Amino acid sequence: MRTSLRAFAVTSSLALAFSGGCSSSDGPPTPGANDHYTDLPEAKTTVSGIAFDPEAFFFSVTNFPVMDPDAPPPPPFLFENIPHVYRSAAVGARVSVLHAGGVLDSSGPVAPNGVWQVLGVPSGTETMYKLRVEPPQEGLVMGAPEMFPSPPFEPVPEATYFPTSTLRPFTAGPSSCLVQVAGVVGDAGALAAVATLRTEMGIPTTPADLVNPMRTGGVALIWVYTPSEAFDLFNIPADSIAAETSAGSLYAIEWAPPGLFPGQSPLGYFATPEATSSLGYFAVVFPPGMTEPVTVSFVDEGTSPPEEESPFQIRPWNIPSFTLTPEPGVGFARLHAIPSVMPPFDPDEEQEPAPDLGWMCR
Amino acid sequence: MKKPLALLLCLSSWVLGSGCNLFDVSDAEGTRGRGARAFDPYSSSASGAISLSLLAFNGCAILPNGEPVALGDVNLPDGAYPDVCTRLNDGAPLGPPSPPFARLNVTPGTVYFLREITLVDTVFGQHTQFNDRQAPATWARRQSRFKSLDWSGLTIGQETWRDRGGGSFQRETYFENAAWMISNNDSFQVEVLDSDGNVRASQTYLRRDFLAENATTGRTRVSWTVDGLERPRFPDDPEPQPPGVEPIYQTVVKVSVANATNPFKSITMPDLSGDGVIRVTWSLMPSEPFYFPVTFVPEQERPATCFRLGADGLATDERVPCGFGLEQAVRIRTPQNGRYFMPGETVDFMVSLRDGDGNGLHSRDLLPTFNDYMNGESNGLAYFNDYMIFTYRDTSSSESGFKVVGPLQDLRVANGTYQLPYFSYPGTSEPRFFVEPGLPSLLPGYADSQPPARYAVTLPPDAKAGTYAIVVKGHRSYMGERLNRLDPFFFQVGQEQVTKYPERIGNCQVCHNGTNSLSNLHHGMAVDHVELCKTCHFEQAVGQVADIVHRIHASSRKYSQNRADCTLCHLTRESTLRPSLMSCNGCHVQSHGTEYYDLYFAAMHVTPNAYGNCANACHAETPPKQHLLPPL
Numbered sequence A: 001m002r003t004s005l006r007a008f009a010v011t012s013s014l015a016l017a018f019s020g021g022c023s024s025s026d027g028p029p030t031p032g033a034n035d036h037y038t039d040l041p042e043a044k045t046t047v048s049g050i051a052f053d054p055e056a057f058f059f060s061v062t063n064f065p066v067m068d069p070d071a072p073p074p075p076p077f078l079f080e081n082i083p084h085v086y087r088s089a090a091v092g093a094r095v096s097v098l099h100a101g102g103v104l105d106s107s108g109p110v111a112p113n114g115v116w117q118v119l120g121v122p123s124g125t126e127t128m129y130k131l132r133v134e135p136p137q138e139g140l141v142m143g144a145p146e147m148f149p150s151p152p153f154e155p156v157p158e159a160t161y162f163p164t165s166t167l168r169p170f171t172a173g174p175s176s177c178l179v180q181v182a183g184v185v186g187d188a189g190a191l192a193a194v195a196t197l198r199t200e201m202g203i204p205t206t207p208a209d210l211v212n213p214m215r216t217g218g219v220a221l222i223w224v225y226t227p228s229e230a231f232d233l234f235n236i237p238a239d240s241i242a243a244e245t246s247a248g249s250l251y252a253i254e255w256a257p258p259g260l261f262p263g264q265s266p267l268g269y270f271a272t273p274e275a276t277s278s279l280g281y282f283a284v285v286f287p288p289g290m291t292e293p294v295t296v297s298f299v300d301e302g303t304s305p306p307e308e309e310s311p312f313q314i315r316p317w318n319i320p321s322f323t324l325t326p327e328p329g330v331g332f333a334r335l336h337a338i339p340s341v342m343p344p345f346d347p348d349e350e351q352e353p354a355p356d357l358g359w360m361c362r
Numbered sequence B: 001m002k003k004p005l006a007l008l009l010c011l012s013s014w015v016l017g018s019g020c021n022l023f024d025v026s027d028a029e030g031t032r033g034r035g036a037r038a039f040d041p042y043s044s045s046a047s048g049a050i051s052l053s054l055l056a057f058n059g060c061a062i063l064p065n066g067e068p069v070a071l072g073d074v075n076l077p078d079g080a081y082p083d084v085c086t087r088l089n090d091g092a093p094l095g096p097p098s099p100p101f102a103r104l105n106v107t108p109g110t111v112y113f114l115r116e117i118t119l120v121d122t123v124f125g126q127h128t129q130f131n132d133r134q135a136p137a138t139w140a141r142r143q144s145r146f147k148s149l150d151w152s153g154l155t156i157g158q159e160t161w162r163d164r165g166g167g168s169f170q171r172e173t174y175f176e177n178a179a180w181m182i183s184n185n186d187s188f189q190v191e192v193l194d195s196d197g198n199v200r201a202s203q204t205y206l207r208r209d210f211l212a213e214n215a216t217t218g219r220t221r222v223s224w225t226v227d228g229l230e231r232p233r234f235p236d237d238p239e240p241q242p243p244g245v246e247p248i249y250q251t252v253v254k255v256s257v258a259n260a261t262n263p264f265k266s267i268t269m270p271d272l273s274g275d276g277v278i279r280v281t282w283s284l285m286p287s288e289p290f291y292f293p294v295t296f297v298p299e300q301e302r303p304a305t306c307f308r309l310g311a312d313g314l315a316t317d318e319r320v321p322c323g324f325g326l327e328q329a330v331r332i333r334t335p336q337n338g339r340y341f342m343p344g345e346t347v348d349f350m351v352s353l354r355d356g357d358g359n360g361l362h363s364r365d366l367l368p369t370f371n372d373y374m375n376g377e378s379n380g381l382a383y384f385n386d387y388m389i390f391t392y393r394d395t396s397s398s399e400s401g402f403k404v405v406g407p408l409q410d411l412r413v414a415n416g417t418y419q420l421p422y423f424s425y426p427g428t429s430e431p432r433f434f435v436e437p438g439l440p441s442l443l444p445g446y447a448d449s450q451p452p453a454r455y456a457v458t459l460p461p462d463a464k465a466g467t468y469a470i471v472v473k474g475h476r477s478y479m480g481e482r483l484n485r486l487d488p489f490f491f492q493v494g495q496e497q498v499t500k501y502p503e504r505i506g507n508c509q510v511c512h513n514g515t516n517s518l519s520n521l522h523h524g525m526a527v528d529h530v531e532l533c534k535t536c537h538f539e540q541a542v543g544q545v546a547d548i549v550h551r552i553h554a555s556s557r558k559y560s561q562n563r564a565d566c567t568l569c570h571l572t573r574e575s576t577l578r579p580s581l582m583s584c585n586g587c588h589v590q591s592h593g594t595e596y597y598d599l600y601f602a603a604m605h606v607t608p609n610a611y612g613n614c615a616n617a618c619h620a621e622t623p624p625k626q627h628l629l630p631p632l
Helices: A002-020 A054-063 A083-088 A190-200 B002-018 B041-046 B134-143 B370-374 B386-390 B527-535 B545-554 B597-601 B616-621
Strands: A044-052 A094-099 A102-106 A115-122 A124-134 A164-166 A170-172 A176-183 A218-225 A241-245 A249-255 A269-272 A281-286 A294-300 A322-324 A330-336 B050-057 B060-062 B111-124 B155-165 B168-176 B187-193 B199-206 B210-212 B221-229 B248-260 B274-282 B290-296 B306-309 B315-320 B327-333 B346-354 B401-406 B423-425 B454-458 B466-478 B481-493
Touching (some): A044 A094, A044 A124, A054 A083, A102 A115, A115 A124, A164 A176, A190 A249, A190 A281, A218 A241, A241 A249, B050 B290, B050 B481, B060 B290, B111 B187, B134 B248, B327 B466, B327 B481, B401 B527, B481 B527
Parallel strands (some): A044 A176, A164 A330, B050 B111
Antiparallel strands (some): A094 A102, A094 A124, A124 A164, A218 A281, A249 A281, A294 A322, B111 B248, B168 B221, B187 B274, B210 B248, B221 B248, B401 B423, B401 B466
C-alpha cells in the first residue's frame, strides 16, 4: 500500500512536472526583497575553552617519561590531544563568566580534555567579562591517573584548589568566543612557594592566607611565555624575564624537581624576592583593600646567538606591560612575549586579507 | 495498459493546456520551491523519491562524514565485507584498519533513487619515486580493488600543479582514457538484501543515466599526487622541492558517478526492520559487487531530535522527528531605518537550517558541534571535513558556512588580486565556515563547542549602495540522502532600489534544467545566482571560476554544445575578452607550453601571474576566429 502511494506520488509529480514546469511564477526571486527583516532576540555569545592548572601542566612537561627514544616528547602546547592538557585539566570544575563581580552564567563540569562551554552571555564590544574556574566541592585531581598511570607517569601531587579568576578581561563581540584559556591554581605550586618565602621573611603566611581577603588584597599570578607561533596556544615558559610592579609585593617563581631542597612546594616551585625569573613566572601580592589599578612591567634579559634567524627566537623579546585591578582571591594571567624583529614593511606588496580571528575574543 | 495510456493523454493535455513555451529559457530555474511541481527528486519529502548516495572507501562503505560502516547482523558470503576498515578520517598516512561502528540508516517503504555512487581505493606513501609515473599506474591496473576493470588504452593525461596556498603546491598526474573510463554502456545494478541475503528490491541504472563524473567536480579520477611541495625550479624538475622534505604521495582510483538524469528509475526500500545491505553490481566488475550495509529505521521510529519552528521561522524548544531534505533560511535584524542598511551599519542575522518538512535541524541559537557531526548526531548537518576533500577527493562535500557580498551590480571576476571590486566578508576566497577547517583537530574544545546560528557583519563605511547577499552554504546527509545547498538571501544597503547582477554570463539552464538544474548539482545553487560563483572561486586554491568552468565543460562527455561557441554562456562580448593562462588553460591545456612557466607559480595576488590579462592583441582585439563571440 505504501509503495503504491509512493508510485502515485511519482506519477503525480510527473504530471505536475508538465503542468507546472513552465509556470510564470517560476521567475527568479526578487533581489532586495526585505521579507527576511525581522526583530531578533537579544544577541548572545557562547564562550568556550579549556580550564587547566598551568603549574601542573609545566610539571607534566618536565616529568614526561621517555616512551620512545626516537620520538619527540609531546610539545608544551595547549592543543587538542596533547597529554599535558589532559594531565592538567580541571576535570569537574565549572567555569563562570563574570561581569561587575557577579556571575552571568556558568558552564557544566569541565571535561577530561579541559573543555567547557558557556552557552550565552550578552554580546557586545563594550562589556568586559572575566572567567573564574570554580573547583568542585570534592576537589580537583590532576594528572589524569586513569589515562596516565604511575609508573611510568609521575603522579601530580595532590592539592587544594582555589577559585581562580582570569586577570585579562575580554569582550564578547562576535557570537562565539572560542579557546578561552582559564587557569586554576592550588596550594601545591606558586602560592605555597610564596607563602613559604613570606614566612621565611617574617610574615607567617599559608597559601590559604594569600587568598583570604582579610589577609591580602589578592594575589596575581602572571606567567610570561615565549612568543607563540600558533594563536596564543604555545605554552613555553620564557626564561630570563625581569618584572617590576607599581604596587604590591612581587616575587619571582622558580622551579626545580620536587624534593631537591627544602622550601619547595609539592609541585617543585619556590619563590625568591628577586626581580628576575628563569621561568618568567611571577606572583604579586596586594595589601588588603587595595583596589587601584596596578601595572606590572617586564624586561627580557635573555640573549640569542647572532646567527639566530627565527624572529620567534631572536632576543630580547617585547613584553607588554600588564595592568590589572587587584581583587581578593587569586587570579592568573598568561602573557606571551612578542618578537621584536618583524619582517620589513614593503609598501608595494599587495596584502593578503588577514584571517578573521575575532572568535578568539582576545 | 489502460492506465499508462490515460496518463499519457492526461499529460498531453497538461502540456498543451499550460500554454507555455517549452523553448523559452528566459525564465529562471528558480530554487527548490520549484521542485515538487517539476518533479524535482532532490526536493526530498516533497518529491516522488529520495536521492540515495552510496559511498565506499578502501573496501568499506562509509557515511558522508567519512566514518566506515559496520556490516551488522547480515549473512553475506565469507569475505564479502571486511571486519576491519581503514578510516579516512585518520588523515595521511592512513592508520591501521579497525572494526567499523557507523550505521547507514534508510527508511523502509520510502522510494529512493540512486543519486550517487562513489567508490574509492587509495594508498599513501606507496609510490614515492618522484619521477616514476609507471608505478602508480601499475598499482591501479594490477593491485587496486579495480584491477579487474579493462584498463586497456590507459594513458598519462594532464599533469597539474595546484597552488595550495602559503607557497605549497600539489602535483597531480592523471591517468586517463582506459577502456572502462570511456565506456558508456555499462550499468549499476542496485539490489536491496534482507539480513538473510535475499534480494527484496532491485533496479538497474545505466552509467549514462548520470550527469556528473568529471574529476574537476570531484568525481571519477585515477591519479597520483605529490603534496606539500614547493614550486619546481624548472619544467620537469626531477627533484621534489625543497630538498630533504618528504612530501605526501597518494595514489587513488576513484569511480564516481552522480546526479541521475532519470529519477523515475526508483527503488522502494522494502518494509524491513533491523539490518540489511545494498548490493551494487557494476557490469564492468560483474563478479565483485560492492556492499553497503544499512539499517532499516521505520519512519515512526525516528527519534525526536529536530525542532518545531515558531511563527518567526526560528526553532522552538519543541522536539519533533526529522524529515528528509535541506532548506536554508536567514532572518536579518531590521535595519535601523527600517528599510535598508547604511554604510558602517552591522548586519545582524540568524541562520535557520531546516529539513524539507519545515523542521529546524538545530536549536534557535546554536548549531550542533563538530563532534556531533562526526558521531552522526547532528541531524545530518555537516561541517568542513578536511579528509573528505584531501583524502576522498571530493570537491563539495561538507563545508558549511556563509559569505556576505555586494552590491550585486559590482560582482565582477577578480583577476589576481584580493582587492575585490565589491565588498566581501570574508575577503578570502573561502567563506566564513561554521566550523573552520583544520581547527577541530587542533584547538582544544573547538570540536565540542556549539557554533552559533547568529552572525554579525559590519559593512564598510564606504559601502556602495545596492543589493547585497548573504550566501549560505549547507550540507546535510540523512537516511541515505546527501544534499548540498547554496542559497543567497538579500538585503539593501544605502537605498531601497534593488540592483541586479551584472548579467555577463548565464544560460546554464539551456542544458541544466529539470533534474540537471544547478540547484541539484554540486553546491546546489540555482542558475539565477550563477554570478555569485566568482565570489568564492577567484583563486586556484579553491578553483578559479574561469578555469574550472571551462575545464569541466571542455572535458565533459556530456557537454553536447559547440565548445567554441562562447555565446552560449557569455552574455556579453566584454566577458569573453579577458584571456589569461588561468582562463584559457581550462580548455587549451598548456596552450603556451612552458613559455610562461613561472607565471603558474606566482602567488595569486602577486602581479604578474597566471591570472593576468595576456596577449591582448592576439586574443582580445582580434580574437581567434574559431571562437564564436557575442556580437559587439
